[in-house]
Amino acid sequence: MTQAGNRVSAKDKLLDAALKVVRAKGYSATNVDEICAEAGVTKGGFFHHFKSKEDWAVAAANHWSETTAGLFTDAAYHQPADPLRRVLAYVAFRKELVAGELAEFTCLLGTMTQEVFGTSPAIRSACWQGIAGHADTLVADIQAAMDTYGCDGSWTAKSLALHTQAVLQGAFILAKASGDPQQAKDSIDHLYRYIELLFEGS
Numbered sequence: 001m002t003q004a005g006n007r008v009s010a011k012d013k014l015l016d017a018a019l020k021v022v023r024a025k026g027y028s029a030t031n032v033d034e035i036c037a038e039a040g041v042t043k044g045g046f047f048h049h050f051k052s053k054e055d056w057a058v059a060a061a062n063h064w065s066e067t068t069a070g071l072f073t074d075a076a077y078h079q080p081a082d083p084l085r086r087v088l089a090y091v092a093f094r095k096e097l098v099a100g101e102l103a104e105f106t107c108l109l110g111t112m113t114q115e116v117f118g119t120s121p122a123i124r125s126a127c128w129q130g131i132a133g134h135a136d137t138l139v140a141d142i143q144a145a146m147d148t149y150g151c152d153g154s155w156t157a158k159s160l161a162l163h164t165q166a167v168l169q170g171a172f173i174l175a176k177a178s179g180d181p182q183q184a185k186d187s188i189d190h191l192y193r194y195i196e197l198l199f200e201g202s
Helices: 010-025 032-039 045-048 051-073 083-097 109-116 121-149 157-178 182-201
Strands: none
Touching: 010 032, 010 045, 010 051, 010 109, 032 045, 032 051, 051 109, 051 121, 083 121, 083 157, 083 182, 109 121, 109 157, 121 157, 157 182
């Protein structure tokens, strides 16, 4: 029997539904009935917690960022002593995550941004905060690598951190467009080589 402290709330079930339904179908093609069916929550329950589908999507974007944060915080890529090795290990870890069905490894935030950037400022902003916030977790290691390897200062740690996210989101688009996860892996390999060359040339 599940203890009360371990029960998942109806609100969390509705937010977890986004991870599956929106990544598989997209935001626009997903309706409230499908969200409720996936979550096992009534429509009345949905509108008890969220005033609209957009409100749910904003909360889902924040939920995604919070949920995935632990995965990256605890990952082994933080272990190398050399900061450049940590950055490269992060990229390698992202390649390892490209596994299973397309909807299982692509990004909820990138998926929603592609659809709603011009129609929902609230969702767009929540997605940006999540993507930029994740990029921020790389800045300290990139800056330490720049200091260690004597980079010339023509670019910033923040700009490279965001570039990693641009490549990853683009890699997911290539995988979706082609139906082939290997396209994403190939793009991530190029990112790995680019970062190596960037620091070798410093």
